[in-house]
Amino acid sequence: MNKTTIVKKVLFVMCFFVLIQTQNIKAQIVIGAPNIGFSQACANASFNNFNVTFVFSPETALSPTNQFNIELSDADGSFSSPTVVFTSNAGSVTTSPATLSFSLPTNTAGESYRLRIKSTAPVATSSGSPTFAAYYKIQDSPFSINNLISTASYCAGGSYLLTIDNPGTGMNDSPLNYPTLTFKWYKETGPTTSVFVADGESLLVNTPGTYFVETNYGTCTSDSFSNRVTVTEATSGSTTSINSSLGNPFCPSGGPTILATTLGNSYQWFLNGEAISGATNQTYETTLSGTYSVSIDLGSCVTSASIDLESEMFISSLNIEDENSMEFGDTLYVVVSTSAENPEFQWYLNDVIIVGANEDSYDATEYGNYKVTISQTTGCIVSDELLFEIIEPIDPFPNVDNIPNLISPNGDGINDTWIIPNQYVSGTNTEVIIMNSYGKVVFNTTDYQNNWPENAIDFKSVNPVYYYVITTQDNKTKKGSITIVK
Known part of the structure; x- marks a missing residue:
């Protein structure tokens, strides 16, 4: 192999190496620490959305498949086993700075959480955010302790146990239904101040005071709290409340x-x-x-x-008696007085609605049993009814032919008194004497009103018998007996 060939191969390898290094450098990004913009994240079923903003560089280093993850630390701020609370769509975030939204898991509870951002292409991780309190308020409504009582007592030297109701009465949403929750008990020190007493689902009280418990949501405010119970120390003869x-x-x-x-x-x-x-x-x-x-x-x-x-019932009355007598053809004017708010009225005769009788007064012209209902239509919606009766007038001196020898004073309105002919009653100056079986005078008048006996008769084993002597103004006499039956 000649020198030229060797040199060419060396240059090719070097160029390839430089190209690879350039690509590697291009594939690196830096992600800044996330800016959370809040000091606490307090979530519940109706609100669970929080924003985080971060910067990264260079923008050109992002792969089209890149996704950004928001990771949540544990309650102590450690990322040893983070929870991914949001993942962006591939390639959806391309410019810096970026703002993403996330929601808290329902088991979030602590004062020192942190967030960090991770990318997938290229892989990079930001540093952690400042710590913040975070709670998901899975139960966020008032609840009851000790069945909503307001007071409690214990004997001197003893104690009283306060407990969270489960399930409790009515619509009570007991926080004991949520096993992950913890609780803090407090004692009031003033109208708007209190002091922490203890943790737990119950509290044994041996010091008088007003106590309540809250679900432990740390620094997050919440509506998950109980009724107040004022606990007193009792001795025999002391009093508490209802x-x-x-x-x-x-x-x-x-x-x-x-x-x-x-x-x-x-x-x-x-x-x-x-x-x-x-x-x-x-x-x-x-x-x-x-x-x-x-x-x-x-x-x-x-x-x-x-x-x-006391009930919120109103007071009503009529301007007449419960029983009223009226001559045939006359009219009885009846008026209702009431303290009801915005009252409505309905009149009845013998339990039948009187059509059109809807005012606070009524002109009654018939005999019978009347009723008027008064309904309060504002505030406490309640009603009341008033009853009265109109009867024919009773003639105290009916025209009878004979002197009766039997009466039954039992209050049924029939034969209750000794009714004698009009020639012997009031206005005739006739003397009427009634004696018991021993001859003792029990009644004596010259103005008889057909009203004997005026008092109750004492019945024993037999029906008592009385005797009468009637002496007219011209000294004519009538004698006889009167048997009393029940």
Whole structure:
């Protein structure tokens, strides 16, 4: 082989090597540390989108197949096992700076996460971003502890256990349904301040105070917190309180309100001082207003609680009596007075709607049983009804032919009193004397109103018998007996 040939081969190898090196240099890029623009990433089901911006150079070094990945460190900021939270489409990012969006995994929870950017063609990795707090709030709504009670008590020297309800009452979304969550308990120190007490799903309290628990989302604000419970130390004879689920006053149209008191070993509820039969649970349902109290056995002491429960019912009344007499052809003007807001009215006769009777007054012209319903249409939607009756006037001196010897004063409106002929009643100056079976005068008048007996008759084993003597103004006499039956 001559020298010329050798030299040509050497030059070819050198040129090939230089070309390869040039291609390698061209295929390298540098990616700057990502700019996150936030100090914390707080995500939930309705919001989980965050932006990151980065620069890279040179733009010409990118392969058409290149993809950029956003990698999320672990909660301590380590990239030893990163999570890819976003991957761009091949060749979609070609200019610098670039902005990409990512979402947090649902198990994200920590204060020291970092992000970094990686490219695939050519392969390059940025340095990590500054640390930031990141949480995915998988449960982000209020929840209950101890069945939403507001107060609790323990005997002196004892303790009280506060626990997160699972599932709890109503629409309560218990955070215990999400095993990855942790919790922090707090004690209030002021109207808007509190101090951390302990971690965990429950808290054993032996110091009086107001306590609550929050789902641990670190520095991210959240609506995942419990009701407040004021815990007191009790001794025998001390008092605590009762909570009404519908508030106080409460709206009866929302159904019964649930009265709840502190947890104890046994209970007895009272209404207006009278024990309520069978009311021996921690809660009591009612739709009635009144003063409710409960005796609570806490084990080594007994305490009590009370509440003056009021409903948001309105007050209504009529301008007439419950029973009214009216001459045939007359009219009774009836007016409703009510404290209801925006009231609506409906009148009835013998349980049949009176068409067109929708005002707060009504001219009644017929005998029968009337009813008016009053409905409050603003605020608490409730209704009430008032009843009254119109009857024919009762003649106290009906024209009877004979003096009866039997009456039945049982309140049924029939033969309740001793009705005698008009020639012996009021205005005739006739003396009427009634004696018992022993001859003792029990009634004596010269102005008889057909109203004996005025008082209840004491029935024993037999129907009592009375005797009467009627003496007219011209000294004519009638005598006889009166048997009383039930």
